[in-house]
Amino acid sequence: MCLAIPGQIIEIATEQPLLARVNVGSVRRNVNIGLLENGEVAPGDWILIHVGFALSKIDEAQAQDQLRMLRAMGEDQLAIEEVRGYSFAEPKGEEDEIRR
């Protein structure tokens, strides 16, 4: 429930400034960055993600730490599954229906 997933920002969406494209492992999804201060993050930065939102900016060492923590808790697959499941604001042309 309180999964916090580390991801790296690839770019800030130009069409919607509160969205960042993020890499989590091999999965690329959009994440909302509205819970961070304006301009707090930029491409290359690492963030902790929870239910589609960036909770906090972290550094790379913390990101690795968090990833290993998820592995230690047996929750790394769950985390990837969650991020893969974010379907809001997919890049154009990649919209996929939420599964029924």
Add this chain to the structure above:
Amino acid sequence: MKYVDEFRDPRVISRVAREIARTVDPARRYRVMEVCGGHTHSIYRHGLRDVLPENIELIHGPGCPVCVLPTGRVDDGLTIADRDDTILTCFGDMMRVPGTKGTPLELKARGADIRMVYSPLDALKLAQQNPRKHVCFFSIGFETTAPSTALTILRAQALGVTNFSVFCNHVTIVPAMRAILDSPDMRIDGFVGPGHVSSITGCRPYEFIARDYGKPVVVSGFEPLDILESILMIVHQLHANEAKVENQYKRIVPWEGNVPALRAMLQVFELRPYFEWRGLGFISQSALAIRAELSAFDAERIFDIPGVRVTDPRGAQCGEVLKGVLKPPQCKLFATECNPEHPVGALMVSSEGACAAYYRYAMRAAVET
């Protein structure tokens, strides 16, 4: 990443465990509550109970969102899915929480339109995709999750979406800790404070626990070493007759919390006068409701919610386990009628629930030894 590996290196762990064993007073009992379900999960998964001295008792706290949600609220929320013109959405954990008529998953199998989402923003998107339906998000969670719901509601307002609402069940951790401290049958010597919740709230909200109740609070990370270090910090405070809030999880938790997230919560939510918690009863000012100015997004104002109160299933002792009065295996239904495949009570549903964690890890260990 050497720094990181240290958190689970068995040698480092046993070194800290030995230090705890050396430090504790054998004539004394230490009752430490880990507030957060994530800590409960980690404690069982890594067998930390077994490396701690006998006289340190770990009591599992109320920090598991699905566990503390009373059955009446589950039933209330599920009435929204009774209608033909609605789609009810919730997180995966919630899909398996039993209501009186079944879990959301079972109701879905019987034809109700209930869908799992990973983010409240997915529920909002579903509303945009289904303009002829009303999409309601059954929101649960502590301060870690509440800001995300808040921003989703603000986004719905900004987009002018009129077929989206939230059935709000967000709760706040501090009033629950106060209720536990005020409860006559609970004697807690110190708290391992929640990790991710504190990344939003910061450490200040716990200061009254040290000041007014004289109990140490150490905000902790989730690695085995984090938890052991936090316990050691609590023991040191107790021995020094000190009570203060310390932050063991500085790498993630800023002392002042996440200001934009707190701002979003303040903008969208107000405190309910009281809210029912499973096992803890009604706690005043312990939960969030959507502010009147955003009532267009409040499922409790849009729908006729019955407001039922339901006692726990016969024989299930979720309340006692939640209060730490009983250990999971002391419940009459544990591992017989109630198991992770067929949970009778919510504590068996979530990996953060004490019963599910005990079932998955401690039982297996008991069988293996």
